[in-house]
Amino acid sequence: MTAGTPKSQVDTSKPHPARIYDYLLGGKDNYPVDQALASRLTDEAREGARQNRAFMQRAVGWVARSGIDQFLDIGTGIPTAPNLHQIVQEIDPKARIVYTDNDPIVLRHAEALLISTPEGVTNYIEADVREPEVILDHARTLLDFDRPVALSLIALMHFIPDEDDPYGITRTLIDALAPGSLLVLSHLTGDFLTEEQNKIDAYRSSGINLRPRSRAEVERFFEGLDLVEPGLVTRWYKDTPAPENDTSTELLYAGIAYVR
Numbered sequence: 001m002t003a004g005t006p007k008s009q010v011d012t013s014k015p016h017p018a019r020i021y022d023y024l025l026g027g028k029d030n031y032p033v034d035q036a037l038a039s040r041l042t043d044e045a046r047e048g049a050r051q052n053r054a055f056m057q058r059a060v061g062w063v064a065r066s067g068i069d070q071f072l073d074i075g076t077g078i079p080t081a082p083n084l085h086q087i088v089q090e091i092d093p094k095a096r097i098v099y100t101d102n103d104p105i106v107l108r109h110a111e112a113l114l115i116s117t118p119e120g121v122t123n124y125i126e127a128d129v130r131e132p133e134v135i136l137d138h139a140r141t142l143l144d145f146d147r148p149v150a151l152s153l154i155a156l157m158h159f160i161p162d163e164d165d166p167y168g169i170t171r172t173l174i175d176a177l178a179p180g181s182l183l184v185l186s187h188l189t190g191d192f193l194t195e196e197q198n199k200i201d202a203y204r205s206s207g208i209n210l211r212p213r214s215r216a217e218v219e220r221f222f223e224g225l226d227l228v229e230p231g232l233v234t235r236w237y238k239d240t241p242a243p244e245n246d247t248s249t250e251l252l253y254a255g256i257a258y259v260r
Contacts, residue, residue, distance in 0.1 A: 017159055018103045022078040024049035029078045029105065048251040052155045052186050053080070055236055055254045057087060059184050062238045063150045063256065064088040068182060069095045070149040072139050074129050074173075075156030076101040079112040084152065085122045093117040098139045102128040129156060130164055132172040148180040148259075155252075157221065158188040161209045170221050177259045182228075185221055186254040188212045192234070193249070218253040225257035 015037040019030040023038045024046045030038075060071070069092050073084050076099040085097040099113050099122065107126050116122040125138045143149055151173055160166040174183060190212040219232055228238070234250040235242060 016103050018077045018106055021049055025053060025080055027078060027080060047248055051252055055186050056154050058240055059256055060084050060087050063182055064091040068148050068150045070143045071097045072149055073152040074100045076106060078106055079109045089117045089120050093119040096121040096143055098142050099124045100127050100135050129169055132169050136176050145176060146178055149177050150182045150184055153185045155186050158211050159209055161211050167220055174259060179259055181259040183225060183257050186252050187218045189253050191215060215253060222255060222257045225259060228256045
């Protein structure tokens, strides 16, 4: 399957979260405008990107081993190996993955996202999470919503301000899922940062919304769901051992929960 035609050209005059994230992870698919903003961020930004990437790898591996073989990944970002589909299809070659992002540069890399195992399927749609029905309409052509689907919202919802109703968006997506589906979510928090570390004016001054949320605020995304142990935590480990003496700053809340 092909990814389609970009809705717009890549805008290199403004920074974009997907490209900043790529830069923080040591990638090369970013522009000077992204690098300039990243250089103004605190050291915690790079650590947060590392922690989030590691959570994704652990989480989707556990989900695949739990028996779910369908994934809807929103806010995909620029491909960085191993990608989600590489992790899950190594466990279950028949897994089907739909990727979604709203940055045309991610579409440029969609071919990497579309390299599936022969038994499975990967697909990409350029769309915005603030239009959840558009995403769901496309995903239904590839995923069976009568069976469990893993919905991945990793390091995404902190870019959705309160006025755009992030909880309503998430609920629309969850309500489309069959019982036994899973929500996989990580979210930036400032709960453990000093005032200096917690400054986000670099993002805001560049026109990027960034809304870190407290534990109570992140818990709201999981309302009505059944959290998988260890629950909503800053260090999510399930069937892989946690490292000893991890003294890195806690920057994310992360959790996985079953849809009833």
